[in-house]
Every structure is written in structure tokens, then in C-alpha cells.
Amino acid sequence: MTPIIEMRDIVKVYPNGVVANDGVNFSVEKGEIHALVGENGAGKTTLMKILYGLERPTEGEINYKDRLLELNSPLDAIDNGIGMVHQNFMLIPSFTVAENIVLGEEKTRSGLIRQDQAVQDTESLAKEYGLRVDANAIIESINVGMRQRVEILKTLYRGAEILILDEPTAVLTPQETQELFKAIRALVDQGKTVIFITHKLREVKEISDRVTVMRAGKIVGTLKIEEVTREGLARMMVGRDVLLSVDKPPSDRGQAVLQVHDLSYVSDTGVQMLKNMSFNVYAGEILGIAGVEGNGQTELVEVLTGLREASTGAAYIDSRDILQADPRVVRMAGVAHIPEDRLTNGLALLATIDENLIVDRYFRAPIKKGFRIDQGAVKKLGNRLIEEYDIRTINGQVPVSSLSGGNMQKVIVAREFSSDPKLLIAAQPTRGIDVGATEFVRQELVVKRTEGTAVLLVSADLSEVMSLSDRIIVMYEGEITGVFPDASTVTEEELGLYMLGVQRQDVEEMEAVL
Amino acid sequence: MKKVLQSSAMRELLRVLIAITVALTLGFIITVLVSDDPIGAYKSFLFGPLTKLNRFGDWIEESITLIFLGLAVALVFKAELFSLGQEGQMVLGALAAGAVALFVPLPGYLRIPLAIMAAMVVGFLWGLIPGYLKAYLDANEIVSTLMLNVIALKIYEWLLTYSIKPPDAGYTASATFTAEGTMPTFFPPIPFLGELRTLFMQQTNISIALYLMIIATVVVYYLMYHTPFGYELRMVGANIKFARYGGINTKRTIVLAMAVSGILAGLAGAHVAGGIHRKLILNITFGLGFEGIIVAILARNNPLLIPFTGLAYGYLRAGADVMERTSDMSREMVLVIQAVIILLVTAERIMPMIQKRIRTNRAQRNGDPPADAEVIPAKGGD
Numbered sequence: 001m002t003p004i005i006e007m008r009d010i011v012k013v014y015p016n017g018v019v020a021n022d023g024v025n026f027s028v029e030k031g032e033i034h035a036l037v038g039e040n041g042a043g044k045t046t047l048m049k050i051l052y053g054l055e056r057p058t059e060g061e062i063n064y065k066d067r068l069l070e071l072n073s074p075l076d077a078i079d080n081g082i083g084m085v086h087q088n089f090m091l092i093p094s095f096t097v098a099e100n101i102v103l104g105e106e107k108t109r110s111g112l113i114r115q116d117q118a119v120q121d122t123e124s125l126a127k128e129y130g131l132r133v134d135a136n137a138i139i140e141s142i143n144v145g146m147r148q149r150v151e152i153l154k155t156l157y158r159g160a161e162i163l164i165l166d167e168p169t170a171v172l173t174p175q176e177t178q179e180l181f182k183a184i185r186a187l188v189d190q191g192k193t194v195i196f197i198t199h200k201l202r203e204v205k206e207i208s209d210r211v212t213v214m215r216a217g218k219i220v221g222t223l224k225i226e227e228v229t230r231e232g233l234a235r236m237m238v239g240r241d242v243l244l245s246v247d248k249p250p251s252d253r254g255q256a257v258l259q260v261h262d263l264s265y266v267s268d269t270g271v272q273m274l275k276n277m278s279f280n281v282y283a284g285e286i287l288g289i290a291g292v293e294g295n296g297q298t299e300l301v302e303v304l305t306g307l308r309e310a311s312t313g314a315a316y317i318d319s320r321d322i323l324q325a326d327p328r329v330v331r332m333a334g335v336a337h338i339p340e341d342r343l344t345n346g347l348a349l350l351a352t353i354d355e356n357l358i359v360d361r362y363f364r365a366p367i368k369k370g371f372r373i374d375q376g377a378v379k380k381l382g383n384r385l386i387e388e389y390d391i392r393t394i395n396g397q398v399p400v401s402s403l404s405g406g407n408m409q410k411v412i413v414a415r416e417f418s419s420d421p422k423l424l425i426a427a428q429p430t431r432g433i434d435v436g437a438t439e440f441v442r443q444e445l446v447v448k449r450t451e452g453t454a455v456l457l458v459s460a461d462l463s464e465v466m467s468l469s470d471r472i473i474v475m476y477e478g479e480i481t482g483v484f485p486d487a488s489t490v491t492e493e494e495l496g497l498y499m500l501g502v503q504r505q506d507v508e509e510m511e512a513v514l
Numbered sequence: 515m516k517k518v519l520q521s522s523a524m525r526e527l528l529r530v531l532i533a534i535t536v537a538l539t540l541g542f543i544i545t546v547l548v549s550d551d552p553i554g555a556y557k558s559f560l561f562g563p564l565t566k567l568n569r570f571g572d573w574i575e576e577s578i579t580l581i582f583l584g585l586a587v588a589l590v591f592k593a594e595l596f597s598l599g600q601e602g603q604m605v606l607g608a609l610a611a612g613a614v615a616l617f618v619p620l621p622g623y624l625r626i627p628l629a630i631m632a633a634m635v636v637g638f639l640w641g642l643i644p645g646y647l648k649a650y651l652d653a654n655e656i657v658s659t660l661m662l663n664v665i666a667l668k669i670y671e672w673l674l675t676y677s678i679k680p681p682d683a684g685y686t687a688s689a690t691f692t693a694e695g696t697m698p699t700f701f702p703p704i705p706f707l708g709e710l711r712t713l714f715m716q717q718t719n720i721s722i723a724l725y726l727m728i729i730a731t732v733v734v735y736y737l738m739y740h741t742p743f744g745y746e747l748r749m750v751g752a753n754i755k756f757a758r759y760g761g762i763n764t765k766r767t768i769v770l771a772m773a774v775s776g777i778l779a780g781l782a783g784a785h786v787a788g789g790i791h792r793k794l795i796l797n798i799t800f801g802l803g804f805e806g807i808i809v810a811i812l813a814r815n816n817p818l819l820i821p822f823t824g825l826a827y828g829y830l831r832a833g834a835d836v837m838e839r840t841s842d843m844s845r846e847m848v849l850v851i852q853a854v855i856i857l858l859v860t861a862e863r864i865m866p867m868i869q870k871r872i873r874t875n876r877a878q879r880n881g882d883p884p885a886d887a888e889v890i891p892a893k894g895g896d
């Protein structure tokens with residue numbers, strides 16, 4: 001079979017001197033699902049941005065349908081039927097789904113946009129590919145899963161034949177991922193071609209026909225899916241053996257570090273997001289929170305870390321109520337927080353790595369000396385953490401925005417892990433990071449817990465919750481519907497029933513083990 | 515890394531130089547169209563400030579004001595606060611410094627520092643107000659500072675007219691400050707410059723404000739990049755949600771940023787009152803209140819660059835002044851030329867756009883299609 005796309009000898013050097021692609025040869029066949037995998041910063045996004053006309057290659061050429069493809073901007077790519085859904089979504093939050101989908105290609109009648117037509121087009125397109133969306137909803141009000149479907153529909157509306165999906169499943173729940181896969185298969189059945197970037201090797205095995213592995217800007221190899229195993233892929237990506245499962249010594253549970261009593265929270269719009277939640281997190285244990293995203297997990301974490309004001313209840317750390325305290329006080333009480341939305345909360349993209357690493361400690365020794373910030377100490381800390389957490393960068397004085405997605409996450413993890421917390425609240429800690437880094441973060445979580453830190457883990461990745469946690473609670477519609485004191489004995493199916501609200505345990509039954 | 519930095523700094527410099535050249539050429543074209551003696555008029559514009567010692571002095575004095583104001587703006591802009599309150603803070607700073615200079619019976623070596631302090635305190639307080647409104651009531655700082663400017667101006671005019679103006683004076687102005695209330699001129703006794711030094715001291719009004727300005731620049735730089743407050747300020751500007759998540763008291767930072775910025779605008783007021791005019795007059799800010807914005811934008815809010823952009827912008831204004839006075843160019847045309855130059859230099863997007871065009875064209879030319887392949891035509895492009 002002849003490839004539909006052939007990228008030849010692609011080299012990309014960014015203005016800051018980073019060589020993101022180093023002689024890449026990459027080809028895709030018509031009608032296949034082609035997975036692209038590799039470590040954080042391997043150059044996957046860069047390669048796809050080149051194919052989409054967002055970045056110009058320093059060297060190399062693209063052959064498309066046996067012709068040389070000259071791309072000056074994404075418009076050219078779209079004209080040629082190449083569409084891309086980005087790692088970070090690019091929708092207009094205040095517009096409706098239909099408006100976003102037709103944006104720039106609106107059908108008009110006497111100069112006015114035909115809203116009804118947009119809605120109609122959206123609905124028929126959605127039906128055709130089995131991508132469920134609400135055409136009239138405002139983007140702001142819909143969840144990530146639907147936003148992603150909107151992004152995909154948007155590219156299809158522009159006539160894409162080749163779809164590039166950059167880490168589409170990183171933000172999805174397992175159910176949503178399954179739906180997405182169904183849609184992808186439908187697309188391929190209709191003759192479209194899909195390039196799919198992911199860090200989840202299970203998904204690679206499940207959905208793709210072929211897989212290309214990148215490492216440090218080069219192609220390691222392209223393989224048929226039957227020829228690979230997850231372990232083999234991981235080894236190709238990282239260049240060493242990777243533990244895909246967590247090795248965990250038995251938990252040595254200590255005192256309760258966090259005691260939550262009767263916590264309720266009503267959002268600004270008057271919706272009760274948390275209802276009378278009570279639970280403890282003990283020193284030396286990982287308490288996992290399972291639940292379909294959007295059932296109050298985000299609110300719970302933000303209320304506990306001082307980012308939202310709780311309506312009622314109390315949360316004690318060492319007999320000190322931190323519920324109405326501001327984030328500084330919460331942090332000083334010994335709480336570290338890996339936020340779920342790293343670009344909004346976790347980082348200042350335009351600030352340097354060093355500056356991002358000191359936000360929780362710039363006001364005390366050894367960073368603060370007298371009344372000034374000791375630049376020497378900042379640099380030293382930066383260099384140490386960059387080394388220890390393997391953040392791929394030239395140095396700590398470059399803006400975080402120049403890092404790859406996974407390395408951004410490592411900056412947050414480095415800062416929060418190194419603050420020596422009593423309680424570590426980790427929300428989606430491995431979202432979007434590669435197998436090597438995931439292994440690292442999971443191991444570190446276990447190490448911290450074994451050293452006696454209390455860990456509260458919130459993750460949409462059910463297998464992550466199950467393999468890391470010592471104890472699991474399930475949240476459904478802002479309530480605790482089940483507690484499992486021994487995480488190693490529950491099954492995915494069992495958790496699923498509680499997550500969907502089909503089953504719930506007695507309040508008395510739960511109280512004993514909360 | 516160093517090389518990259520250097521080359522990008524070089525490119526930046528080149529960018530500004532090209533912009534200035536284009537702007538000056540455009541300015542000259544306008545002059546040719548309007549003036550009977552374009553060469554003479556344009557010469558007075560380009561070299562005017564250097565032709566006489568007192569003109570040179572005027573240039574430096576006005577630049578000092580611009581630099582204080584530029585520092586004030588850079589401080590708030592760095593925190594992404596679009597405060598436009600420098601005008602009001604400056605007016606009240608002038609009022610406070612003037613009141614001390616006129617009415618506090620202390621010897622000069624105490625009265626002048628007190629006047630300067632008073633201007634700083636008043637500027638601080640007048641910045642505190644919009645800071646509070648923004649941080650705790652979420653009032654838009656652009657609106658609130660513009661309103662406060664009007665209030666400040668009216669307070670100034672009212673006090674000047676009814677309390678400060680000597681009853682027998684023919685026009686609305688205070689009495690001229692005595693030597694005890696005037697910022698003294700000072701020129702360091704550099705041995706080889708013996709003659710020049712006395713000339714300078716006699717023919718210009720360049721006062722100790724010059725040294726205050728230098729100190730202020732260093733202090734603002736240090737504050738911004740080497741203190742916890744500066745860090746808070748920059749992080750609030752970079753991403754306020756991140757700042758809050760990290761534990762920074764963002765409300766306090768906003769209030770303080772606005773207030774500290776007011777100190778510098780207040781100093782500008784002390785300088786115009788005690789250093790330039792040596793009395794309080796109507797319209798004492800001379801419309802300079804908003805010019806600090808240009809100075810700060812040109813310097814990209816970098817305090818260490820502000821003295822240079824302040825001097826450059828001051829030179830432009832001084833040259834325009836000389837041209838207006840010595841040639842047949844009208845004030846309006848002079849302002850047009852000035853605006854064109856500013857527009858071109860600040861238009862940060864223009865050069866990158868041209869660069870991209872050139873790159874695209876070059877790539878297209880080099881990417882000559884091989885004989886057997888057909889180039890898919892590129893539509894659009896940006």
C-alpha cells in the first residue's frame with residue numbers, strides 16, 4: 001500500500017535552539033489508525049504541528065497524495081483535508097457548540113449568519129459520526145468530553161480526511177474514551193485516516209493499526225500492532241524497562257492527618273456540589289477517590305486547598321480548621337496540591353521554571369535572605385529539582401511555556417513533592433505524562449506515603465486509583481456512596497456500580513471505616 | 515544560550531532602529547509637504563535640544579518627569595493592572611510638595627526632603643484608593659483611576675485658587691518658592707569640567723531630582739526582581755490564578771502595587787513643582803500624566819530601560835518643541851510627526867509580520883517543485 005502522507009527528513013529547530021525533530025521520516029497509510037507515542041518532549045506535537053502547518057520545518061518535506069505539500073498556515077492544511085485537535089482545546093468559551101463548529105465557514109443569508117442552518121448542520125454531522133453533542137449549549141457549560149467531540153466535529157465540518165488527535169484521551173473518563181474510540185472506528189469505516197497521540201499504551205493496543213515510537217526527536221520505529229506488547233513499547237519509548245504496575249509495600253497507617261466533618265458546598269450558581277462529606281486521611285496511606293468526573297471531586301479539592309470557600313463543615317489538620325483559610329495558610333499547615341488543571345492554576349506559563357518552582361517558598365529561608373530573594377539560592381533549588389525530577393529543559397531560566405506538556409506537569413510535581421508535606425492532595429497527577437514519568441510519579445507517591453505522608457488521590461483513571469490506593473471512597477453527585485477499606489479486594493465492576501449511583505452503602509456501615 | 519540571548523537582543527535593537535528610521539523618514543515627508551523650509555525645520559527637530567544649553571536643560575528636566583512616570587506605569591503594568599492614575603497622583607504630589615515648600619518654616623535641608631516625602635506619601639495614598647477598589651470591590655481600575663484623576667485635579671485647582679494663591683496675585687499661581695523650598699541644582703565637581711560645570715549650574719535647572727531619578731530606577735528594578743514583593747507583583751501579572759493557588763495574597767499585592775506606583779508618580783509631581791516651575795501653577799502636569807505609558811511600553815516595563823526610553827521620548831518632545839518655536843511648522847503637525855514615530859516604534863507586531871512574510875516568500879522560492887511533483891498551491895497564508 002502506498003502511504004497517503006509521507007514526511008521526509010523533517011528537522012525542526014525552535015528559535016531557542018531546541019531540536020524538537022531531528023531527521024524524522026514518518027508515513028501514514030490511507031484508512032488506518034496510526035498511534036504516535038513517545039516520552040514527554042520527544043517531539044510528537046511538534047511533528048504534528050508541522051503536518052498541520054502551524055510550525056514550519058527547518059528542513060525536510062511532506063508528500064501528500066503523491067504531491068509535494070507546501071504549508072504556510074493551518075488554512076492550507078485544512079484546504080487539503082488535514083485537521084488537528086490540539087492537546088489544549090481552542091474553542092471560544094462564550095459561543096454555542098454550533099457556532100464554534102461553523103466558525104469561519106458560516107453560511108449566511110443577506111449577510112446574517114444562519115443560526116438555524118448551523119444547528120442543523122451540527123446535528124446531522126454529529127449523527128453521521130455518532131459524536132453526541134448539544135448544538136445549542138454554550139461551550140463554557142459543557143464538560144471536557146463533549147468539548148472534545150466539538151473539536152472533532154469542527155475539523156470534520158471543514159472536510160478533514162486526515163484527523164490528528166493530540167492526546168485526546170488524557171482528559172476523558174473511561175466511558176468517554178470508549179465512546180471516542182467508537183467514533184474513531186466509524187470515521188475510519190468512512191475512509192478517513194486518524195493519527196492519534198497518546199501516553200496510554202493500553203489504548204494503543206486497543207485501537208490502532210500501526211504505531212510509531214519517537215524518542216528525543218527521532219523515530220525509533222514503526223510497527224504493526226500485532227507485533228508489539230505494552231512492555232515492548234514502553235522499552236522502545238524510554239530506552240529501558242519500565243514498571244507498568246506499582247510495587248507497593250504494605251501500608252503502615254498512622255494518625256489521622258486530615259479530618260473532614262460534614263462538609264457541604266454550594267456553587268455560585270446555587271447547585272449543591274458537596275453534601276455532608278465526612279472522612280479522614282491517615283498518615284502513611286493513600287486514600288483514593290473514585291468517581292466519574294464532575295461529581296464534586298474538583299470542588300472537594302479546591303475547597304480543601306482554600307481555593308473555594310466551603311459553605312459549611314470543618315476540615316482539621318492537626319486540630320486546626322483549614323476550611324475557611326486562604327491557600328497560604330493551608331500550605332503552611334503542611335498541605336501540598338497537584339491541581340487538576342495545570343495550565344490555569346498550577347503554572348504561570350510566561351514565568352520561568354525557577355519562578356514557578358518557588359511560589360510556595362519565596363517568602364522564607366533559604367530563598368528569602370533579609371528582605372531580598374536570593375537569586376543564587378533560587379538557581380540552586382531550580383537546578384536541583386530539574387535534575388531530580390528529570391525536567392527536560394536547557395536550564396531553569398526559560399519560560400515554562402517552552403516545555404512540552406509532560407514536562408510542565410513535572411515542574412508542578414517537583415514543587416509540590418519537594419515541599420515536604422504532611423498531606424499531599426494529588427488531582428489527576430499523571431494526566432498527560434509519559435510512561436516513564438508516570439512510573440516516576442506513582443512511585444514517588446508510594447514513597448511519600450510509605451514515609452508517612454497522608455495522600456489524597458483523585459484520578460479519573462480508575463486503574464490508577466485501584467493500583468495506588470490503600471483505601472478507596474467513591475463519590476457520586478457530591479456524596480460518598482461507598483467506602484472500601486482494602487483497595488486490593490475491590491473490582492472495577494463493583495466500583496462502577498457505586499460510581500454510577502446504582503448502589504450505595506449504609507451510612508452506618510460506612511462511618512466505621514471512613 | 516548566551517549566544518541566543520545576544521542574537522535576540524541584537525534583533526530587538528535592529529527592529530527598533532529600523533522602526534525609528536522609517537518613522538523619521540515619514541516625519542520628514544510630512545515636513546516637506548507642510549513647511550517652506552523643510553530642511554531647516556527638520557534640523558531644528560532633530561538637533562534642537564542640543565543646540566543651546568538651556569534647551570538641553572529643558573530636555574533633561576522633562577525626561578526626568580517622564581522617567582518617574584514611566585517607572586510608575588511599569589510597576590502596575592507588570593502586575594497587569596491598567597492603572598491610568600499617574601496624572602492625579604502627580605498633581606497631588608506637586609500640591610503636597612508645594613504646600614510644604616511654601617508654608618513649612620524649616621531650613622532648606624529639612625524642608626526639601628520633607629516636601630519630597632510629602633509628595634511620596636500623597637502619591638502612595640492616592641494609589642491606595644483604586645487599589646482597594648480593585649482588590650476588594652472588583653472595580654475596574656481604568657475607570658476608577660480616570661475618575662480619581664478628575665477629583666485630584668479639581669482638589670488641586672480649588673486649593674490653589676482659594677487657599678494657596680496670594681490674594682493680590684494677578685493670575686492663578688502660588689508665590690514662587692524661596693530657596694529653602696526649591697530643589698537645588700547640583701553638579702558633581704568633576705575636575706576637568708571646571709568651566710562647563712558653572713555654566714551648567716547657571717543655565718539649566720537640572721536639580722537633585724536627577725539623582726533621585728537614578729536612585730528610583732535602581733530601587734524599582736531591585737524591588738521588582740529581587741524582593742518577595744516584586745515576585746508577587748510579577749506572578750500576579752503572569753497568572754493571577756497561579757499566584758492565588760501558590761499562596762500569594764493577591765488582593766494585598768494589587769493594593770500595594772497601585773500604591774507603590776503612586777509614590778513614583780508623586781515624585782514626578784515633586785519634581786515639576788520644586789525642580790521645574792518652582793511654584794504651583796494651573797495645569798502643572800503639562801499633560802505629561804499619560805506619557806509615562808509610552809515610556810513604559812517602549813521599555814517593555816523593564817525599569818532599567820526606562821531611563822533610556824524616557825530620555826529618547828523626552829528628546830522627541832523637546833525637539834518638537836524647538837521645531838514649533840523656530841520654524842513655520844504648526845503645533846498640530848509637530849504632534850502628528852511625534853505620533854507617527856511612537857506608533858511605529860511601539861507597533862510590536864509590525865516587524866515580526868514583515869519577518870514572517872520574508873521567510874514565507876523565501877521558503878516558497880526555495881521549495882521549487884521537482885519535475886515530477888506538482889506543488890499544491892498554497893491558498894490564504896497569514
Ligand SMILES: Nc1ncnc2c1ncn2[C@@H]1O[C@H](COP(=O)(O)OP(=O)(O)OP(=O)(O)O)[C@@H](O)[C@H]1O
Nearest residue numbers: 014020040041042043044045046402403404405406
Ligand atoms: N514553542 C516552542 N518553543 C521552544 N521550544 C519548544 C516549543 N514547543 C516545544 N518545544 C520543545 O520542543 C521539544 C518537543 O516538544 P513537543 O511539544 O513536540 O513534545 P511532545 O512529544 O508533544 O511531548 P508531550 O508528550 O509532553 O506533549 C520539547 O523539548 C519542548 O520543550
Ligand SMILES: [Mg+2]
Nearest residue numbers: 044045087405
Ligand atoms: Mg505534546
